[in-house]
Amino acid sequence: MKQRIFLILTAALLSLVSCSSSDNDNDEPVVPTELSITSVKVGADGNNPNGDGSGVVNFTITATNADYFRALINNEALDITGNTFSYTFTQGGTNDYEILVAAYNSAGNTSITYPITVYVETELNLIWQDEFDTNGSPNASNWGYNIGTGDNGWGNNESQYYTDRLDNAIVEDGVLKLVAKKEDFQGAEYTSARLITSGKFEFTYGRVDVRAKLPAGGGVWPAIWMLGANFGTVGWPACGEIDMMEYVGNNPGQISSALHTPSSSGATINHHVTSISNETTEFHLYSAVWTEDSITFMLDDVEYYTYNPSVKNDDTWPFYNNQFLILNIAMGGNLGGTIDPNFDVSTMEVDYVRVYQ
Structure with missing residues (x-):
């Protein structure tokens, strides 16, 4: 029961900090660069590549010159403390998602999308x-x-x-x-x-x-x-x-x-x-x-x-x-x-x- 969910970053998420102009002085900060995200699905192995059914995924975000990060998952905006966070997916079955992450500093922000497939076991009686x-x-x-x-x-x-x-x-x-x-x-x-x-x-x-x-x-x-x-x-x-x-x-x-x-x-x-x-x-x-x-x-x-x-x-x-x-x-x-x-x-x-x- 796969379902492709295409997520877009809301205006509020990206408008909190404006990007710096192109004519900044050299000593002024520039927007974050080299933004990337990695994930570890709890319980994933060769037989269960999409996780053990718990839906728990641990994420790590890195970027150059980033002061903080935000993520948008399932239309839920998340403020990230540090550069790691966990998220629990709840939709039953094996589903595809696109996560939007953004890195911020005083000069502005940059963002990327990250595709992921997660399996959630649905308890049946x-x-x-x-x-x-x-x-x-x-x-x-x-x-x-x-x-x-x-x-x-x-x-x-x-x-x-x-x-x-x-x-x-x-x-x-x-x-x-x-x-x-x-x-x-x-x-x-x-x-x-x-x-x-x-x-x-x-x-x-x-x-x-x-x-x-x-x-x-x-x-x-x-x-x-x-x-x-x-x-x-x-x-x-x-x-x-x-x-x-x-x-x-x-x-x-x-x-x-x-x-x-x-x-x-x-x-x-x-x-x-x-x-x-x-x-x-x-x-x-x-x-x-x-x-x-x-x-x-x-x-x-x-x-x-x-x-x-x-x-x-x-x-x-x-x-x-x-x-x-x-x-x-x-x-x-x-x-x-x-x-x-x-x-x-x-x-x-x-x-x-x-x-x-």
Whole structure:
């Protein structure tokens, strides 16, 4: 979540002392020269070049013929005692700043800008989790089911029938297994599961982490996503949809994230694809950070897409109400595409789901 902040020195800062004129006598002082600033970020090392997350940076200013110094950081003017000072940055994440420093004497002043990148760790509290450490059915206190087909009004021309059977959703050996399989069931050719936290856990703003290994096969369409809890009253897309991760078995090596709103639904423009490797053989961490201003998606803690519309209204930003979590595997449909005729069974394994605020 990088943000470039361009700082300018206020008129008051530079006007306190006027620069000397060019026709001063030789014995009169001249404005400070050779102004420089260095910094030491607390806790910085090869693994943490931008600091240890405390946001504390120690600065040293030097100049020739300087009587005193001032600095402007984050629009905050600082009078410097001596030539060293410390400053604590507080904006969470890794951010770029430009610091303006000025050296003064009776003849006037000189100034320079100094760029710096600082990391600030944002403390998060775990408010909800499922570690899937009890074998059997998924925890009924955490998860419910959507059952049936797209005829219920929430499908996308998919071919599966969602069930609540252990055949399609089971906790085993510390992971949740969602199983899509080819079988004749209730008039459908495939079965799968769609787990939801609707009515059990709903929240506004926070970070969601889901560690999962994805299913393989032409036609599989697994998803980790969220839907507005007011879906039943305002409908879709007015409720807002946050697609943390969607994967198409017909397009291995990539995942996508998207936002659906009244101004961007269906074939959404608020959409980003990123590369991934070993997605069906290894676990990866899929994350979303949802704040009042933006929604950022991450793969293995690396940011790859942020949605932050310049104008926020009900059409572009319905994301100020509770959302609930959804885990599912669809088969075929608008995004899943053609199902491999040789497809038999495939599983999405979920190690954990954690929500922080």
